[in-house]
Amino acid sequence: MSWLTVDGGKDGAETVRSCGGSTIGDGWHLTSVPSDTTCVPSSPPPGVSTSNDKRRAALAVLGGFVALFCTFGQMNSFGTFHSYYSRHQLQYLTPSKISWIGSLQLWVFFFSGGFVGRVFDSFGPTGLMLAGSVCYALSVVATAFSAQYPHYMASQGLFFGLSVGLLFYPSMASVSTHFTKYLGTGGVAYPIILQRLFESHGFRNGLLICGLSSSLACCISALTVTTARPPSSARGPTGKPKVKRPAKFFDPKSITDTRFSLLVVGSCFVALGLFTPFFYIVEYARHLPAAEGFNPYYVLAILNAGGILGRIAPAWLSDTFGHYNLLLPAAFLAGLSCVTLWLCARTLVLLLAFAAVYGFLSGGFVSLITPCVVRISDPSEIGTRIGMLYTMISIPSLVGGPIAGALLTYGHGSYSGTILFSGITMMLGSIFILGAKLAIDRQFLARV
Numbered sequence: 001m002s003w004l005t006v007d008g009g010k011d012g013a014e015t016v017r018s019c020g021g022s023t024i025g026d027g028w029h030l031t032s033v034p035s036d037t038t039c040v041p042s043s044p045p046p047g048v049s050t051s052n053d054k055r056r057a058a059l060a061v062l063g064g065f066v067a068l069f070c071t072f073g074q075m076n077s078f079g080t081f082h083s084y085y086s087r088h089q090l091q092y093l094t095p096s097k098i099s100w101i102g103s104l105q106l107w108v109f110f111f112s113g114g115f116v117g118r119v120f121d122s123f124g125p126t127g128l129m130l131a132g133s134v135c136y137a138l139s140v141v142a143t144a145f146s147a148q149y150p151h152y153m154a155s156q157g158l159f160f161g162l163s164v165g166l167l168f169y170p171s172m173a174s175v176s177t178h179f180t181k182y183l184g185t186g187g188v189a190y191p192i193i194l195q196r197l198f199e200s201h202g203f204r205n206g207l208l209i210c211g212l213s214s215s216l217a218c219c220i221s222a223l224t225v226t227t228a229r230p231p232s233s234a235r236g237p238t239g240k241p242k243v244k245r246p247a248k249f250f251d252p253k254s255i256t257d258t259r260f261s262l263l264v265v266g267s268c269f270v271a272l273g274l275f276t277p278f279f280y281i282v283e284y285a286r287h288l289p290a291a292e293g294f295n296p297y298y299v300l301a302i303l304n305a306g307g308i309l310g311r312i313a314p315a316w317l318s319d320t321f322g323h324y325n326l327l328l329p330a331a332f333l334a335g336l337s338c339v340t341l342w343l344c345a346r347t348l349v350l351l352l353a354f355a356a357v358y359g360f361l362s363g364g365f366v367s368l369i370t371p372c373v374v375r376i377s378d379p380s381e382i383g384t385r386i387g388m389l390y391t392m393i394s395i396p397s398l399v400g401g402p403i404a405g406a407l408l409t410y411g412h413g414s415y416s417g418t419i420l421f422s423g424i425t426m427m428l429g430s431i432f433i434l435g436a437k438l439a440i441d442r443q444f445l446a447r448v
Helices: 051-075 078-085 095-111 113-123 126-142 149-178 186-223 260-274 276-284 297-321 324-344 346-376 379-410 416-440
Strands: 004-008 014-018 028-030 038-042
Touching: 014 276, 051 095, 051 126, 051 149, 051 186, 078 095, 078 186, 078 276, 078 297, 095 113, 095 149, 095 276, 095 379, 113 126, 113 149, 113 379, 126 186, 149 186, 260 324, 260 346, 260 379, 260 416, 276 297, 276 324, 276 346, 276 379, 276 416, 297 324, 297 346, 324 346, 324 416, 346 379, 379 416
Parallel strands: none
Antiparallel strands: 004 014, 028 038
């Protein structure tokens, strides 16, 4: 470390000398003091990135991508498990009861967001992600050796859902401190990978191969994901981050905000039907007469591929058209595609078209909901309101799949009730989202 001394001369001039004859390197600046020491390391100016910052950002993105690939990839592939369970170890159960496993995953994932976010704010991502990687491995091993329905509920439903929350939220929050856009492709690959492994190595060995390799990848990602350095405005005189008062878990005042309340109610109705295609489309494809010889797991892969595009496009278009102006048609058209394309899908081509369209629209809804909360919230309320939103939509996410399965049983194998339930709830939710948009600006075509 270099030091400088500033000595005042008799004529008032000051002479600057470096300690030990060393020179001043990049990142040093002189403080304004009349005498003695004062050269201190300084942060780069706002908006200027050093090579080390860029390297840390690149590693964070790589780690975040791996974590998202492994967690959401498998969670979005529950249709693969649902189809396999219904024909093998859980074939004695109704589709509704099997779907509780996937619904519990979703509920734990959404509900854990508030708690994980608060821990992340205090301790950063590494510890949370390492815990999530361990939980991921334990849940996979427990699922592979499960023999009864309660075992699957605990191992795959509860513990895997928790591992997704521990890995997803810290990695995405960390990446967002470096960049504003992220992408996951795991949902495309996992349905096909799992199906091939189940066929070639059996359920237990196939799941262990896929799951343990994924958990190892998550451990590596936990060591690469870091947050960007806080801005200088967030640092105290010693260079340490200023202490912030923790955000609340629940803010009753937010409920009185009509815009937020309508957005939450609308999102809850959408979440009630949003995940039904992800659960049941594989089995639907399997029962299509025209699908003989076709691998039905490709339909789920195409649905997830559409979701990737659906997450990209709104990020580019929202600044031009407005977040609510995109969220509203995404929710309504997703529901409409269910009651038109899916309900009438008697051919493989039409079902694949539905999968691509629905994946795009549902992906758009998922990517836009958080920016819509930010749009109507003060900076001090954003964290609390996002946590409240995800906690509330965890409940319809929990019961939506089983309700759809119960309708399938009630219809004696007919998917009409299941499909109508999914589509109508999403279109109903879009009406409340329209109300939230008009509560912001009563002009229907306003950019909101």
